Amino acid sequence: MPTPASAVPTPSATGSHANTYDATDIGLTFTYPNGWFASEDSASQRINIANAQGAFNLENRPSSYELVWLSAAPYETSVEAEAHTKAGAPDCCTTSGSPIEVTSGTIVARSLVINTYKFQGTIQAYWSSTYGKRYSASIMSPGPQKDEIAILKSILATISVSQ
Incomplete structure (x- = not known):
């Protein structure tokens, strides 16, 4: 059984972003908060950014665990996946037949317009x-922690792409 990871204090979403991550394989560069950890999973084409270091499952995560991810995997990034999300039936979640309420927005990062x-x-x-x-x-994460949305938005605001 894996050893539980120890969480670090969650930084403020408006705090310093001193860490820069350059994922040349998938063409992304971004900054992320101090005290968080970024790791690339080339098999899934994801970059995981978390406030605790280590690979562990739901049963042994710290209660303060927070995780966001960036992906270049075709099954997660397709126009169809975005359309499903926008229509209230995201591929990530099961719904009880009727669409869930979705609020749309955008984040501008350099020359990118990111639909949220x-x-x-x-x-x-x-x-x-x-x-x-x-x-x-x-x-x-199942059941987002309080800072995850703000931290994901702050990471997205620093994104640049090279592919």
Whole structure:
């Protein structure tokens, strides 16, 4: 059984972003809060950004665990996935037949316009590079912690793409 990770204090979403991550494999560069950890999973084409370090499952996560992710995986970034989310039936979640309420917005990061969709206490974001590559981002934790949405938005505001 994996050893539980120890959480670090969650930084303020408006606090310093001293860490820069350059994911050249998927063409993303961004900054993330001090005290958080970024790791790339090349198999899933995701970058996980969390306030605790270590690979662990739901049973042994610290109660203050927070996690957001950025993705270049085609099944998570498609135009169809975005359309489902916008229509209130996101691919990530099961619904009871009727659409869930979704609030749309945008974040402008340099020359990118990132479409955001907030629903049921979570947020999903989608954008395309000038080269046509699609990306997405979301909160990955079941039941988001208080700072995850603000932290994801602050990370997205620093995104630049090279592919």
